[in-house]
Amino acid sequence: MNMKALCAISHMWSVHHLWWRMMAILFVLSAWFVPLNSAHATTTVHVLETWSSGDDVTLARNQNFYLRLAYDTDKPAGIWITPYFHGKKVNVGTSPSQRYSGRGEALAWFFFFQPGDEVDEIRIKAGDGSTNNTPVVAVWRGHVVASGEAAAAQDQPEWVAEMNARAKAAQDQAYHEQMSKPVSAGDVALFNGFMLTMLVVGLAGIAAPAWGLWRWRGGWRLAAAVPAVMVVFVILRIVIGTSTDPTSHNLWPFEILMVSALSLVVMATMKVARKWFGAGG
Template identity: 50%
Template sequence: MKAMIHGVWLMLAVLLPGPLHAATADAPAQVQVLDTWPQGDDVALGPSAHFYLRLAYRSDHPVGIWVQGYFRGKPAPVGTSPSIRYDGEGEALGWLFFLKPDAQVDEIRITAGDGSLDGTPVVATLPVHLYAGADAADDGAGTPAWVDELLARQRDAQRAAAARNAATPMGAGETVLFSGFMLLMFAIAIGGLALPAWACWRWRGGWRLAAAVPAALMVLVVGRIVTGVAADPTSHNLWPFELLQAGVPAMLAIGVMALLRRSRGTRG
């Protein structure tokens, strides 16, 4: 819950101009790739294998560190590791795995920051060719000790952070902000689902097909959040913003269609 509240304040900081945003600016973190597993510049991954990166970091403020695979300059269909908060100096672990059997990666970009678009720059890159190989070894085949050690550290840090968040009571202002924000997000989610569904039920012909587009978008977003959280509870920590990004355009699209229908005198 504390992480969600931090996300609300983060969103406000991103949306507000000038002094507030400039006051929170910090020097970018420094991240270096120390090692990888499997090793090599041309690596075949098995169906359930992960590509691990051993990272050294240095930062004078808390940051998250994420890895993302790219192929020919575009994001590749890969799953990636979540991030805890890092501060000071130390080592971190990142990993990725293929979501499609024909996926490829020719570059890994490592970002560090607060998670916002302009506050999480690329701080390191790793040119490497990863591709799916049916005969490649899966996880557990000769994995080096640093993978297990860094995984254990990350899990311990996640448990410690969860315990601190649970033990820290929210102030009255935080409670009001969080409650109001969550009600707004739920209203947007319900509106984003209900309005397109209502339009698909009431309208006919091409208007019904047009209304099905935002309806399908919302179903896709909600389904992705539900399945993602079921697989990894940390995969959608900012799910209200995902609903916001999908729900507002969906409602606006139905509103514009409704105005066009009224201006043309369309019935049914």
């Protein structure tokens, strides 16, 4: 092998060696910076104070337990609280969450449904609301118990009133922004399709037992009378209820839809049974 060939091979080896060194450097840099970026993207929350204050609190009837939270996040995130007692979730009412960005303070609260219920831990979650992307980021530990007594007159801290007012203003703004958005053609089509489906199911649920009463004989006619009576009962109940109190059946279309769907299921089952026993269609 001549000198020229040896030089070429040496040059190729040097280039190859340099390439692997560069790849190794890039790998180390990526391993160094990626965790930093991931850590930088997380949301941090900590409890500044509570009201009622203290680590052992008794809440009166219909009284809220408030938490003043400080947050720091690089992307919009919601903040939710979940009270626990001895490691199990407690059935309580909790505050909703708006979207938070940057740094600031947030107000969270919960209230008891039943006297005697207790809380010894409040887990604070932050994220987009999904199971995988809303981890527990902070925990408050103390003891809060529900009392059946009426709340005594006491002054709330200024931060409770101020943050409640800010939260309500943010909710009102979000509501107005949502209502001001133009309705898309897809939304209109979806709504019209839903209403048409409700109308078809409602009419079919009324017509099916009426058809059975007209066509069937004997015990089958009596059986068809059962869904017919159900539908008539619900309709009469809505008519009588709204005549005395117009707000008593605000969701009456859904009531008719539900009983009509049940009527269709009953009639379809009986039609299959008639064919099985050779009674015709």
